[in-house]
Amino acid sequence: MGFQHGLSGLNAASKNLDVIGHNVANSSTTGFKASRTDFAEMVASAIGSSSGSTSGIGVNVAAVSQQFTQGAINSTGNSMDLAVNGDGFFHVKLTDGTQAYTRSGNFQLDKAGNMITTDGASVMGYPIDPVTGLTSSTTLEPLKFPTGQPIPAKETTEITAALNLSASAKNAAGDPAAVPPVPATPRATYGTSIEVYDSQGIATPVTMYFEKSVGNTWNVFTSLDPAAASVGQLTFDGSGKLVSGSPIALTVAASGLPNPNAAPGGANPVQSLDISLNLSGVTQSSSDFAVSKLTHNGYAAGELNGIKISTDGTIMASYSNGVTRAESQLALAKFSNSQGLSAIGGNNWVATADSGAPLYGTAKSGSFGSMVSGALESSNVDLTAELVNMMGAQRAYQANAQTIKTQDQVFSTLVNLR
Template structure:
């Protein structure tokens, strides 16, 4: 019987050394989780035998479990290196179409703008609007428009925040009259094709606390609104909302085809009239010309934002994180991936940084959680166990040899 016990010990110790060797070999593998051989004793019992008569017949490796503890996070500076600080797994669609889950966040862009890992698996994410607000938890491959520029956007609104000098005389009361262009500014709007349309704004004081607005397009002379648009100011210098309700609109024409016109709302609600010099505090519009992809950033909530050559930024989605009720039920596979099984349960989806899901750290990677010093000690212990079981077999052989040599 000692032969069988020793042989089971040798097999188990050898299996343990295999597990320890695998851990040591992957001490520098990003996202790797250390494994541990868990042993169980074996007993033989006869039918209807009392519990005390059971005889031990050796040991077996009951399972090889993985320890999903947090690894150290190392800063790399690469924008597409991602680390999860806390619970969760990245979800990737492998080239064969199956889903896999990983903690290894070494991603890159392919020629089509897909975010992929080293095995070609596509990083999955949640759809968002351009501002980065999540639309649903239906995961889909994250893609950036790297191959073609983002289309132009037609200007629909011009916002101007400025102060008109309350000390200015009424334009017609001085000789010569104050030129219309004395108090003015300009901004560039964009037509549907992204072509520039210069727009000028000018203001002429027509009465105390009253200014008339003029506009010009494409370098033309300032012209008055029809009927005239007058800004009326209150005694405290704030604008009278009634004078700009509803908000006025101007009609712009495309430089490419003057027949193509489009309306633009003029937002002057932040205008003021104080006894200080004329000044433009803010001037903005919501159009832009086409832009090429330049770079991307990923924040702690996993929102992927692309930056473009026209100065615009646009969210391309949010990195999806998943978790499992039983992570020990996941089946490990090559490339630092795990696959879901019946034991692990279905993936539970969430967004980074919410609930029990960890946050995303861009420009960093999660190191292996292998304790190299501990593994070397475990290896020596396993080696001693192997030697001890071999000695058991050797001793049993000597006993049998003694019996066989009896006269």
């Protein structure tokens, strides 16, 4: 039986050295989780034997347990690099369709704009509607960005202005009967302009002029033509707060789109844009005329410039047309028993019956950790501890070999008896 003890010890020590060597070899692997060898004694048993008469017959490896402790997070400066600080795994779809999970966040974009891992697996997440800014589906999808072609232009439908009209401004019509006479105020005195876009992304200027009328009222024009009619009138109360006149409906000729309904050589040769002019931010005070905000909701076509990922996994994409918008949100998965996951190589794990089914969510929600952009999670291998463990495993191997040698010497003595 002594040979069996020593042989089982050699096998267990050899397996332990394999695990330690694997840990040491991956001490610089991004997102790697160290493993530990768990031993268990083997005991001989027989029917009807008392507990005091059973004997040990050696050792076996009960399990190789993965240690899912947090690794150090190191900054890389690459905006596509991601680390999870806390609980959760990135969800990826391997090239063969297998659903897998990883802590390695060194992602990149391929030439088609797909967000992939270093071995080509697709990174999964939730798409976001660029109009509403909300996730458009609860179904996980491979993340993809428009790198091969520009995002389409968006037609302007609303202009928002915040400005101050001087309460001390004179009536625009002037007063020639006054002493001295008050001259008329040119319409261009209080004006501002902005470029809007049609559905093809072609810019069209829109100019707004403000003329002081009677009392606390101002007329709004979009043309310097003296014969042009006012497009709206703003009324303020005694404290300079706007009480009526916003929004104003504008019809603007789109310089880039021909009107298919126009007669040859007739009126309205180009299509028009229907725009709502939001002037709720306009005030009237003693300060000079000043524009503090002038924006619109349209834009031209644009190429992808860069990507930035927030701590909740929302991916913000910036484009050459100045637009920055949320495109998608990375998904995270967690398990009731992470140690039940099965490692398949390439820094990936797959779910098993022991791990339980994955629970999906997003970073910073519930018990999920947060994401750190421009950083990677290092291996959680403690090299110092592994080297000490290696010496212990070596001693155990040598000691078990010695028991076999001793047992052989004992048998040799018995065989040589005269």
